[in-house]
Amino acid sequence: xxxxxxxxxxxxxQTALADDGRVASLATPMGVIxxxxxxxxxxxxxxxAGTNNYLGLTFDDECRAAAIAxxxxxxxGTTGSRMASGNYAGHRALEQxxxxxxxxxxxxxxSTGYQANLGAISAxxxxxxxxxxxxxxxxxxxxxxKLSAATTIRFRHNDPDNLDRRLARLGDDAKRTLVxxxxxxxxxxxxxxxxxxxxxxxxxxxxxxxxxxxxFGAFGASGMGLCEELGLLDEVDFIVGTFxxxxxxIGGFCVSRHADLELLRLASRPYIFTASPAPxxxxxxxxALRRVLSGQDLRERLMGHARRFYAxxxxxxxxxxxxxxxxxxxxxxxxxxxxxxxxxxxxxxGVYTNLMVPPATPSGLSLVRISLSAAHSDDELxxxxxxxxxxxxxxxxxxxx
Ligand code: PMP
Numbered sequence: 001x002x003x004x005x006x007x008x009x010x011x012x013x014q015t016a017l018a019d020d021g022r023v024a025s026l027a028t029p030m031g032v033i034x035x036x037x038x039x040x041x042x043x044x045x046x047x048x049a050g051t052n053n054y055l056g057l058t059f060d061d062e063c064r065a066a067a068i069a070x071x072x073x074x075x076x077g078t079t080g081s082r083m084a085s086g087n088y089a090g091h092r093a094l095e096q097x098x099x100x101x102x103x104x105x106x107x108x109x110x111s112t113g114y115q116a117n118l119g120a121i122s123a124x125x126x127x128x129x130x131x132x133x134x135x136x137x138x139x140x141x142x143x144x145x146k147l148s149a150a151t152t153i154r155f156r157h158n159d160p161d162n163l164d165r166r167l168a169r170l171g172d173d174a175k176r177t178l179v180x181x182x183x184x185x186x187x188x189x190x191x192x193x194x195x196x197x198x199x200x201x202x203x204x205x206x207x208x209x210x211x212x213x214x215x216f217g218a219f220g221a222s223g224m225g226l227c228e229e230l231g232l233l234d235e236v237d238f239i240v241g242t243f244x245x246x247x248x249x250i251g252g253f254c255v256s257r258h259a260d261l262e263l264l265r266l267a268s269r270p271y272i273f274t275a276s277p278a279p280x281x282x283x284x285x286x287x288a289l290r291r292v293l294s295g296q297d298l299r300e301r302l303m304g305h306a307r308r309f310y311a312x313x314x315x316x317x318x319x320x321x322x323x324x325x326x327x328x329x330x331x332x333x334x335x336x337x338x339x340x341x342x343x344x345x346x347x348x349x350g351v352y353t354n355l356m357v358p359p360a361t362p363s364g365l366s367l368v369r370i371s372l373s374a375a376h377s378d379d380e381l382x383x384x385x386x387x388x389x390x391x392x393x394x395x396x397x398x399x400x401x
Pocket of ligand 1: 112113114115117138140182186211213214242243244245250251252
């Protein structure tokens with residue numbers, strides 16, 4: 001009897017994925033990082049097409065300078081929680097900037113995006129409340145539901161009618177319900193029907209939290225995400241996001257048009273019982289936020305890449321996880337072996353992507369997930385697409401007419 005017996009599925013997967021002998025495991029460590037789009041992995045220089053570095057800000061000169069200056073003046077870490085010694089002026093200033101960017105009264109910074117969902121959702125929904133979450137939500141949302149004392153109900157992915165029926169069944173309790181959706185889903189890159197979800201939530205008197213982890217920075221006139229782009233900021237109650245994607249750092253946030261969000265500082269365990277983000281991270285993130293606010297140039301470049309990538313890969317015969325181009329592009333396969341062969345082929349061709357397989361994926365699909373970046377040069381994008389073109393015949397993928 002071993003505590004590890006329960007990991008039989010993971011053991012089998014680990015073996016299957018390591019079998020070809022060329023790549024030890026999926027967690028191939030990055031060696032030297034040269035830029036937002038280039039690194040040496042396994043001793044070879046590769047184009048990075050599997051990060052979440054949508055705006056390429058990890059290597060932005062001003063963000064790096066801000067981080068270095070913060071280390072010089074504030075040291076390497078805070079060694080404490082926001083509740084205690086880890087509450088620096090920089091954390092407060094970033095929260096104020098975040099709230100101002102949304103035009104809302106309150107913003108709270110968490111130590112990761114994962115904890116932002118955990119901390120906001122588990123505290124907002126208490127024992128007498130209800131959580132109504134999209135079935136394909138990110139693990140941090142599902143884990144938040146487990147941490148919360150509320151009753152959790154899942155509705156079918158991107159199915160507003162299903163949400164409507166479930167809220168109707170709750171009757172007056174709908175007013176004690178927090179609906180949780182992502183705006184741009186992290187795995188397939190598909191978008192929530194946000195206008196309908198807002199309309200339905202409001203009609204039932206429910207509260208709405210939108211996770212903009214993959215859309216913050218990439219959408220909206222000032223980069224605040226899809227709610228901003230769709231003109232829905234007056235209708236949504238809470239937005240959660242992360243510093244670890246477009247902003248190029250690590251950390252997370254929850255912003256709200258309700259000033260009472262501030263109460264969570266005294267009630268949210270994932271906020272209270274962990275150390276606050278390091279000064280360098282906060283300083284770099286604050287600078288990245290400034291860049292995002294004036295980042296229409298980056299957003300145009302990113303979306304130009306997205307449109308080109310979606311059009312050209314679809315023409316090669318690949319099936320994409322979303323109809324509308326965006327920064328996340330998932331090439332979808334029904335067989336794990338096919339996705340794995342493509343991932344390995346791209347790796348050998350010098351293109352780093354992400355392989356995602358069940359149970360981490362929706363509907364049992366396997367996929368090669370590619371994230372586009374404003375920092376990709378046109379040539380790098382051509383390299384990625386050329387590698388996909390080279391591999392298409394091996395996978396039985398053929399040019400669409
Ligand atoms: N929400 C979503 C939708 C995500 O995709 C992620 C990260 N993949 C998170 C939250 C967590 O963010 P972080 O990695 O910054 O903890």
